[in-house]
Amino acid sequence: MFWNKSQIDTDPDKIEDILTRGVEDAIVLESIRTKLSSGKKLRIKLGIDPTSPDLHLGHSVVLRKLRAFQDLGHTAVLIIGDFTAVVGDPTGKSATRPALSTETVEKNMKEYISQAGLIIDTKKAEIHHNSDWLAKLPFSEVYRLAAFINVTQILERSDFKNRLQSGSSIKIHEFFYPLMQAYDSVEIKADVELGGNDQLFNNLVGRTLMEKLDLTPQDVLTVSLLEGTDGIAKMSKSLDNYIGLRDKPNDMFGKIMSVPDSLIIKYFNLCTNKETSEIEEISAKNPRDQKIALAKEIVSMYHGKSVAEKAEKNFIDTFSKKEVPTDIQEIIGGGKMLSEIFVEAEVIQSKTEFATLIKQGAITNLDTGEKPSDIRISASPATYRIGKHRFLKIK
RNA sequence: GCGCAGGUGGCGGAGUGGUCAAUCGCAAUUGGCUGUAAACCAAUCGCCCUAUGGGCUACGGGGGUUCAAAUCCCUCCCUGCGCACCA
Numbered sequence: 001m002f003w004n005k006s007q008i009d010t011d012p013d014k015i016e017d018i019l020t021r022g023v024e025d026a027i028v029l030e031s032i033r034t035k036l037s038s039g040k041k042l043r044i045k046l047g048i049d050p051t052s053p054d055l056h057l058g059h060s061v062v063l064r065k066l067r068a069f070q071d072l073g074h075t076a077v078l079i080i081g082d083f084t085a086v087v088g089d090p091t092g093k094s095a096t097r098p099a100l101s102t103e104t105v106e107k108n109m110k111e112y113i114s115q116a117g118l119i120i121d122t123k124k125a126e127i128h129h130n131s132d133w134l135a136k137l138p139f140s141e142v143y144r145l146a147a148f149i150n151v152t153q154i155l156e157r158s159d160f161k162n163r164l165q166s167g168s169s170i171k172i173h174e175f176f177y178p179l180m181q182a183y184d185s186v187e188i189k190a191d192v193e194l195g196g197n198d199q200l201f202n203n204l205v206g207r208t209l210m211e212k213l214d215l216t217p218q219d220v221l222t223v224s225l226l227e228g229t230d231g232i233a234k235m236s237k238s239l240d241n242y243i244g245l246r247d248k249p250n251d252m253f254g255k256i257m258s259v260p261d262s263l264i265i266k267y268f269n270l271c272t273n274k275e276t277s278e279i280e281e282i283s284a285k286n287p288r289d290q291k292i293a294l295a296k297e298i299v300s301m302y303h304g305k306s307v308a309e310k311a312e313k314n315f316i317d318t319f320s321k322k323e324v325p326t327d328i329q330e331i332i333g334g335g336k337m338l339s340e341i342f343v344e345a346e347v348i349q350s351k352t353e354f355a356t357l358i359k360q361g362a363i364t365n366l367d368t369g370e371k372p373s374d375i376r377i378s379a380s381p382a383t384y385r386i387g388k389h390r391f392l393k394i395k
Numbered sequence: 396g397c398g399c400a401g402g403u404g405g406c407g408g409a410g411u412g413g414u415c416a417a418u419c420g421c422a423a424u425u426g427g428c429u430g431u432a433a434a435c436c437a438a439u440c441g442c443c444c445u446a447u448g449g450g451c452u453a454c455g456g457g458g459g460u461u462c463a464a465a466u467c468c469c470u471c472c473c474u475g476c477g478c479a480c481c482a
Contacts, residue, residue, distance in 0.1 A: 230422090231433085238406090240422085254431065261432050288430040319431050353424085355446085356439060360425045375446075387424075387429060 008039045008073040018068050018278060022061055022270045024197040025222045027204065032219045042128075045190035045218065047181055047199075048087050053111035055118075056242035057298070058226045058235030063119040063196055065223050069192075070352075076125040078116075079184045080109050083131035084177060094121040105165070115245055115304045118302060126188075133187045134180055140226040142176075147304055148212045149179050182206040197222045198234075226270055231260035249303045250325075253311040254389065256295035261287040264294055270295045292316075324366055324383060325391060332392040333379035341379040347390045362387045 015036045019026055026032055035042055035350065046066050055063075056133025066076050113122055154175055178201065185206035186191055193203045200222050207217040210348045225234045235242045243255045259267060264287065268279045274297065284292050292312065299308035317323040333347045339354040348354055357363050361371050366383040383393045 186430095256429060261430090264432095287432070291432075292432080293465065315431085337420085351444090352442060353440085357425070360439070362425050 008041055009071070010039055012037070012070075014068075017032050018065070018072075019221075021276075022065065022223045023036060023221060025200055025220065027220045032192055034223060035219065036072070040071070042191040043077050043189060044069045045073050045077045045079060045185060045188060045193040047079045047081055047184060047193075047195065048109075048112060048116075049081055049358040050105045050108045050112065052117075053108035053241060054237060054242075055112065055115040055245045055266075056235055057245070057271050058242065059116075059227055060119055060227070060245065061223050062196055063116055064271070065194055065221070067120045069122065069194075070121055070124060076120055076126050077188050077190065078113075078122075078127045079188065080105075080127065080128045080129045081181075082106070082109070084180050096126050117139055118245055127184065128184075129179070130184050130187075132200040136181065137183070140178075145183065145209065146176070148209055150184075151175060154178065154201075155278050167227075178202045178205040179209070179242075182209040184212055185218050186213055186215060188203045189215065192219045192221055195220070195222050196225050200223060224226060224266070224270060226266070229255055229258050229265055232261055243298075243352075244376055245302055248310040249299050249307045250314050250327075252302070253295045253308075253315050254319075256298055257291055257292070257315065260295075261291070264290045267294055268297075272301065281344070318389070324385075328383060328393045330393045333381055336395075338377050338379045338384075339375065341394060342384075342386070345392050347386055347392050357386060 015033060018036070019029065019033060020154045031187065044066060046062065047385070064136065070076050082102065085105050091379075095300055113127065116122060148183040179346060181202045184190075186209055190206070193206055195203050200220065203218075203220040207220065227233065228235035228239060230239070230241040233239050233241060243252060247255065256267070265283055268274055268282070272294070274282070282290055292315075295315070296312050298307050299311050302313075314325050314327070318325045328347060329347070331341060333341060336344075339351045342348045342352060342354055348357065356371060360373055364371050366385055366387045368382070379394050381394050383391065
């Protein structure tokens with residue numbers, strides 16, 4: 001057996017799946033196909049933005065794509081953009097992004113890698129910090145490289161274009177962002193670079209730069225961006241429309257159920273391993289059942305099958321049958337005011353909120369079925385429901 | 396350095412001496428409808444209290460004028476734009 005060959009899986013079906021599922025752009029498609037079929041071990045680059053440590057399903061899309069390459073035996077090369085994070089990536093932003101401290105970056109990265117481990121095999125991946133080479137690059141070299149990149153092209157990017165038109169500032173260092181990212185590709189000799197579709201431009205600069213430096217230009221494969229639970233904007237923590245990979249099973253299940261119907265199939269395609277045929281089968285069902293299948297599938301992926309089944313049961317009992325969930329947060333009453341206990345348990349923000357909720361009839365004592373109307377009632381042992389999905393058991 | 400325009404609640408963005416805890420939109424919360432979807436209707440949306448009322452804190456920071464300031468003055472910090480400097 002020729003171990004150096006046999007390590008790479010060149011199954012045409014798997015290759016087609018990689019090239020199509022969730023893929024937005026493949027440049028150059030034929031080239032990637034050829035590379036994948038060649039049996040050569042490829043270096044697949046993914047740049048990581050170390051600004052936020054919490055991964056969500058949005059991040060999972062590209063990581064899953066990377067995993068697919070790993071499964072065929074290729075090398076995942078993660079580039080931690082520690083150097084670039086200090087600069088601030090202008091992509092998609094309407095304003096200059098603030099720089100991060102190196103300590104924050106390091107802390108974020110540790111967490112990031114640990115969470116990415118839920119999807120890719122981080123032990124087999126090559127991990128680099130781009131400060132390793134970017135920080136050492138002499139200015140003369142930077143200057144030389146900069147001559148390969150055309151500002152007119154960069155200005156075509158809508159984010160820059162908008163800022164230019166509205167008269168807001170664009171700093172020179174922001175122009176360097178694509179260049180730096182491109183240089184990463186040069187440095188690690190990437191065969192294929194992955195990214196979200198919003199990164200297409202940056203990734204293509206990598207191609208250009210490699211070509212100019214007489215390297216084989218990398219190919220670029222971008223995946224679709226995933227909308228968040230609001231169904232409108234790209235999933236992101238700052239918009240609070242995200243489903244975190246580390247979310248508690250019940251939360252995860254609930255959040256997925258709150259995703260608009262129109263996105264169910266997209267979620268299936270981008271976030272799960274379900275076969276296309278299976279997805280088609282599911283799409284024939286009514287939306288609620290589709291979504292339950294989706295939620296169950298995703299929760300299984302991150303928490304295991306049995307936990308997912310429990311989450312499903314919890315969901316159906318609590319919301320469909322309107323029963324009381326089984327695993328409710330518990331707290332000792334100790335004769336305090338109910339409002340105090342609620343604040344203490346962090347199910348509400350303030351006593352003022354408590355008063356509002358009481359007024360609105362949002363609080364129910366599930367043991368007696370009563371809705372307290374007095375703000376100043378004491379916390380006797382009982383189970384309370386606050387609004388639709390907050391529960392607290394007082395002992 | 397000079398000039399101009401700004402810094403208001405999670406965001407956008409009104410308000411330019413009292414009627415401002417601050418119009419409005421988005422987001423959020425709650426109730427209704429429901430599939431914890433969407434859409435729609437209604438209400439709420441600084442904090443605290445001895446609670447259809449009262450108090451406190453808040454409009455970049457600090458100080459001042461005034462019976463009274465988010466609103467006027469001084470000062471500092473920050474952001475953007477223009478000019479100058481430099482080349």
